[in-house]
Amino acid sequence: MQYFSLHKKAAVVSFREAVIRGLAPDRGLYYPTEIKPLAESFIQSIEAFSDHEIAFEVIKQFVGDDIPLPDLHRIVKEVLTFDFPLVEIEPGIFSLELFHGPTLAFKDVGARFMARCLGYFNRDESKAEKVTVLVATSGDTGGAVANGFYEVDGVEVVILYPSGKVSDIQEKQLTTLGKNIRALEVSGNFDDCQAMVKKAFLDEDFEGKVKLTSANSINVARWLPQMFYYFIAYKKLKKEGKPIVFSVPSGNFGNICAGMMAQKIGLPVAHFITGTNANNIVPQYLKTGDYTSRETIATIANAMDVAAPSNFIRIEELHNHNIENLRNNLSGYSYSDKETRAAMNSLFSEFDYIADPHGAIGYSALKDYIKETGFDGLGVFLETAHPVKFLDVIPKEITEKIILPQAIANIVHKEKIAGKISTYSQLKSSLLSG
Numbered sequence: 001m002q003y004f005s006l007h008k009k010a011a012v013v014s015f016r017e018a019v020i021r022g023l024a025p026d027r028g029l030y031y032p033t034e035i036k037p038l039a040e041s042f043i044q045s046i047e048a049f050s051d052h053e054i055a056f057e058v059i060k061q062f063v064g065d066d067i068p069l070p071d072l073h074r075i076v077k078e079v080l081t082f083d084f085p086l087v088e089i090e091p092g093i094f095s096l097e098l099f100h101g102p103t104l105a106f107k108d109v110g111a112r113f114m115a116r117c118l119g120y121f122n123r124d125e126s127k128a129e130k131v132t133v134l135v136a137t138s139g140d141t142g143g144a145v146a147n148g149f150y151e152v153d154g155v156e157v158v159i160l161y162p163s164g165k166v167s168d169i170q171e172k173q174l175t176t177l178g179k180n181i182r183a184l185e186v187s188g189n190f191d192d193c194q195a196m197v198k199k200a201f202l203d204e205d206f207e208g209k210v211k212l213t214s215a216n217s218i219n220v221a222r223w224l225p226q227m228f229y230y231f232i233a234y235k236k237l238k239k240e241g242k243p244i245v246f247s248v249p250s251g252n253f254g255n256i257c258a259g260m261m262a263q264k265i266g267l268p269v270a271h272f273i274t275g276t277n278a279n280n281i282v283p284q285y286l287k288t289g290d291y292t293s294r295e296t297i298a299t300i301a302n303a304m305d306v307a308a309p310s311n312f313i314r315i316e317e318l319h320n321h322n323i324e325n326l327r328n329n330l331s332g333y334s335y336s337d338k339e340t341r342a343a344m345n346s347l348f349s350e351f352d353y354i355a356d357p358h359g360a361i362g363y364s365a366l367k368d369y370i371k372e373t374g375f376d377g378l379g380v381f382l383e384t385a386h387p388v389k390f391l392d393v394i395p396k397e398i399t400e401k402i403i404l405p406q407a408i409a410n411i412v413h414k415e416k417i418a419g420k421i422s423t424y425s426q427l428k429s430s431l432l433s434g
């Protein structure tokens with residue numbers, strides 16, 4: 001499989017090179033040159049496949065010849081060692097729980113897949129070149145990447161996070177591992193962190209000194225494995241024989257874009273819904289056609305505090321850059337913190353379900369879509385993080401009921417180790433000094 005840059009000014013590359021580079025040299029995101037639908041017989045008989053067999057079928061065309069099939073099979077099996085339960089909240093409305101991985105974040109899947117691909121590309125140590133994974137996190141990516149890459153040979157990880165804008169537990173997840181994982185606390189917001197990362201990738205001063213790659217959802221190895229969730233949910237719902245819509249709480253729009261890629265290769269999805277926090281550029285665009293980005297707004301769903309979503313360009317590509325095509329496949333709604341808290345409260349009081357702020361936004365968007373359209377098939381909202389990671393913003397009556405998972409209990413008392421930076425030149429000297 002080959003990938004081209006969506007800025008169209010860089011050379012076409014293989015999967016391997018797209019993973020190692022992250023972003024194309026012209027700053028464009030990589031996108032597959034050719035997308036083949038899966039065999040209809042596979043979709044028809046999907047119940048017969050295990051989760052990792054589904055994942056293998058779904059991802060193999062995107063990897064192509066760069067990883068031999070038996071190795072790819074082993075990789076997806078190692079990635080998917082936890083479940084993705086589908087919990088019916090009220091009739092026809094399901095929470096797809098994506099937070100049962102090691103860092104309790106849906107990003108565990110992409111991070112673990114990407115780490116194993118890089119590990120494979122670096123398998124021959126005599127030829128291996130040390131790579132530095134540079135990543136900006138708005139909260140959840142950091143922990144998932146840190147955990148996914150921890151102790152992977154030949155890979156150093158540097159994580160930038162906005163000071164004071166991630167939860168205490170999230171901060172512990174990315175600052176307490178040590179070894180090949182380094183955390184840098186940035187005075188600024190997530191967009192500032194992301195801007196520094198993008199600048200570093202284009203900085204020629206690193207050439208021949210530090211080999212940088214990204215692990216944000218711009219990286220194809222983080223983005224594409226997210227297709228698995230949608231296929232796994234479909235497998236569980238297919239027998240009901242009703243149309244299915246997915247509601248995805250979105251920030252950088254990588255997860256929902258993977259869902260749309262799943263649809264493109266044949267997954268029957270009737271419609272997508274996106275829920276955002278106050279950073280509502282996409283819902284605003286769908287409504288008015290105006291795609292003007294503003295300053296990032298800090299919210300209680302902080303993993304989605306993104307003003308300029310990187311993956312939106314891939315979504316446009318999937319819809320031929322035509323807003324009407326997009327409107328036919330995607331609806332968008334945005335929510336204030338007050339509305340998000342109200343949704344968490346009503347999920348808890350009416351259905352005894354504890355959602356985190358992001359999942360609550362996905363739920364709200366699904367309900368609003370159903371109210372607006374009268375849709376009467378099955379609605380699935382993606383619950384993207386365990387509520388324990390957002391204790392400080394979940395109403396008190398609810399947090400009292402949350403049981404601390406072992407993975408978190410093990411790290412809360414560990415000491416935070418992070419460097420502090422506020423400018424790009426500080427990041428640069430930190431990277432150059434190793």
Ligand SMILES: *Cc1c(COP(=O)(O)O)cnc(C)c1O
Nearest residue numbers: 140251252253254255303384385
């Ligand atoms: C990253 C994240 C999101 C947003 O996912 P995107 O792919 O960036 O749209 C939503 N919820 C949680 C908990 C996240 O960590």
